[in-house]
Amino acid sequence: MTKYIYGIDIGGTTVKMGLFDEKGDMLEKWEIVTRKENNGENILPDIVKSIKEKNTEKSIETDDILGIGMGVPGPITEDGRVLKCANLGWGIFSVADEMSKLTGVEKVKVGNDANVAALGEQWRGGGRGFDNIVMVTLGTGVGGGIIMDGKILTGENGAAGEIGHITVNPKETLTCGCGCKGCLEQYSSATGVIRMAKERLEASDKPSELRKFSADEIGGKEVFDAYKAGDELAAEAVNEFAIYLGMGLGNVASVVDTQAFVIGGGLSKNGPVVIDIVKEQYRKNVMFALKNTEFRLAELGNDAGMYGAVRMVLQ
Amino acid sequence: MTKYIYGIDIGGTTVKMGLFDEKGDMLEKWEIVTRKENNGENILPDIVKSIKEKNTEKSIETDDILGIGMGVPGPITEDGRVLKCANLGWGIFSVADEMSKLTGVEKVKVGNDANVAALGEQWRGGGRGFDNIVMVTLGTGVGGGIIMDGKILTGENGAAGEIGHITVNPKETLTCGCGCKGCLEQYSSATGVIRMAKERLEASDKPSELRKFSADEIGGKEVFDAYKAGDELAAEAVNEFAIYLGMGLGNVASVVDTQAFVIGGGLSKNGPVVIDIVKEQYRKNVMFALKNTEFRLAELGNDAGMYGAVRMVLQ
Numbered sequence: 001m002t003k004y005i006y007g008i009d010i011g012g013t014t015v016k017m018g019l020f021d022e023k024g025d026m027l028e029k030w031e032i033v034t035r036k037e038n039n040g041e042n043i044l045p046d047i048v049k050s051i052k053e054k055n056t057e058k059s060i061e062t063d064d065i066l067g068i069g070m071g072v073p074g075p076i077t078e079d080g081r082v083l084k085c086a087n088l089g090w091g092i093f094s095v096a097d098e099m100s101k102l103t104g105v106e107k108v109k110v111g112n113d114a115n116v117a118a119l120g121e122q123w124r125g126g127g128r129g130f131d132n133i134v135m136v137t138l139g140t141g142v143g144g145g146i147i148m149d150g151k152i153l154t155g156e157n158g159a160a161g162e163i164g165h166i167t168v169n170p171k172e173t174l175t176c177g178c179g180c181k182g183c184l185e186q187y188s189s190a191t192g193v194i195r196m197a198k199e200r201l202e203a204s205d206k207p208s209e210l211r212k213f214s215a216d217e218i219g220g221k222e223v224f225d226a227y228k229a230g231d232e233l234a235a236e237a238v239n240e241f242a243i244y245l246g247m248g249l250g251n252v253a254s255v256v257d258t259q260a261f262v263i264g265g266g267l268s269k270n271g272p273v274v275i276d277i278v279k280e281q282y283r284k285n286v287m288f289a290l291k292n293t294e295f296r297l298a299e300l301g302n303d304a305g306m307y308g309a310v311r312m313v314l315q
Numbered sequence: 316m317t318k319y320i321y322g323i324d325i326g327g328t329t330v331k332m333g334l335f336d337e338k339g340d341m342l343e344k345w346e347i348v349t350r351k352e353n354n355g356e357n358i359l360p361d362i363v364k365s366i367k368e369k370n371t372e373k374s375i376e377t378d379d380i381l382g383i384g385m386g387v388p389g390p391i392t393e394d395g396r397v398l399k400c401a402n403l404g405w406g407i408f409s410v411a412d413e414m415s416k417l418t419g420v421e422k423v424k425v426g427n428d429a430n431v432a433a434l435g436e437q438w439r440g441g442g443r444g445f446d447n448i449v450m451v452t453l454g455t456g457v458g459g460g461i462i463m464d465g466k467i468l469t470g471e472n473g474a475a476g477e478i479g480h481i482t483v484n485p486k487e488t489l490t491c492g493c494g495c496k497g498c499l500e501q502y503s504s505a506t507g508v509i510r511m512a513k514e515r516l517e518a519s520d521k522p523s524e525l526r527k528f529s530a531d532e533i534g535g536k537e538v539f540d541a542y543k544a545g546d547e548l549a550a551e552a553v554n555e556f557a558i559y560l561g562m563g564l565g566n567v568a569s570v571v572d573t574q575a576f577v578i579g580g581g582l583s584k585n586g587p588v589v590i591d592i593v594k595e596q597y598r599k600n601v602m603f604a605l606k607n608t609e610f611r612l613a614e615l616g617n618d619a620g621m622y623g624a625v626r627m628v629l630q
Binding site for chain 1: 463472473495558559569602605
């Protein structure tokens, strides 16, 4: 009798849902809308409805479900309680208990979405073959997840691996979304590299490929494309991105001394060049013993969270 | 029949040795000289000789010894191999295997001295009651040790918890002992705070209590005493010490989200004021979820390493 696992990654816009077999291979995936109105009260019921429809379609009985794994965009304790999730409108409650009650499935594992994606990459993606990785997601912000001995490091407040909020510039005057100043996320996210490019475009008349775009059209890809084409102004922004990221990851290494960094998120789609420049800066910031830490690109893209969610169930 | 454990902390000048009972209570302690000549070839034999003398004195048979725990001032792998220890002149070899061979005691556990001291403080000192702590030793340098779930975090290269080498000042021009620039150790060690005070004494004519001392007489205690007495110049140096330490520990928290920081080493002897100023700066650098991390003073002083060494044997 085949057993099944649901791997679910709740995002601010859509919920990514996957049906997996007991070996952890994905059978199919689909998405539903994340309805955030009324403090997100529909989110879990919508997910449950979608699971039940899939069960009916595939003739899956509740007893055939080994468990449900979920990634949630907020701090989560080891036992699956969400500690307020502004993105979804949720307050403090046990997501794991609630899902168990709604589905009748006993084993429900819940983790922070960045941590769960890190686990997915370590299990089936760019971190394959390592027991200890730090995943860094370079998107709108800078996310992080730490895997130790094949398991998520959650931390006392569910805030372990929040490497986007490492302070890398004590002289910064702009405030980060977290309320502090000089966080890694202010420089090494897509938002950060775009801001640094635009500041340079405004501050000088230096010729640049980027001037052919309107301000709204400049994204991380445009900055990196210009950098790869030898554009000097883009290179200044990309270098600053890399200097701070190298410094931030050097600091992470001095704390946990991991085997490998796995770099994901939108900016990582600019390819191996991202790894090359970050690694160069990283090596400038770490003591001898840490210079050979490996760097890998993430491989699972948007599926990482679903794989990690399934992995939690199998652990 | 009473069982015994030896807890040993090898330093660059002396080896601290302790005889403990099987509950982990210290029965007695003594020191021997660390003979570093000839690549430190006498260090382990000297320790073994001292153990055997103690055995004879106390009529302890080899079978009565549960194990031997040791702290070594260098990077150590999980299985007790030292990866070069410049302080002692040692190259790469298994300290654990060698000690087993020399003593006939099967269970020998070896760890990095800062990590082992952290374990001692978590078990019997300032970190009692917490499973997860980060110990920070403010001495000549800044040392660190991370305890997770009551165990030492070693890291891939034995370099986890090297928080003295977190980069906190990307604009620094002076080089740290590790070869990098802007490491926490350059500001938040005794050496650092003394340097920053002396730089200020030379750069201005501002009146200061510290001017009654010759340059050689100014130590960490003198700087902190002047600070506590309201000396403005000393306050500038102490504030810089605290700003960088708060930033560094904030970065550590963003990575591992620990329960408590335990502050030890020579500078911690200046009392609760050290905790107060560091905690204030720490809270400025961390996201909301991390603001309530506990701060404690270390309690075991120079005995921490021996206690931690014994704890490794009992685990």
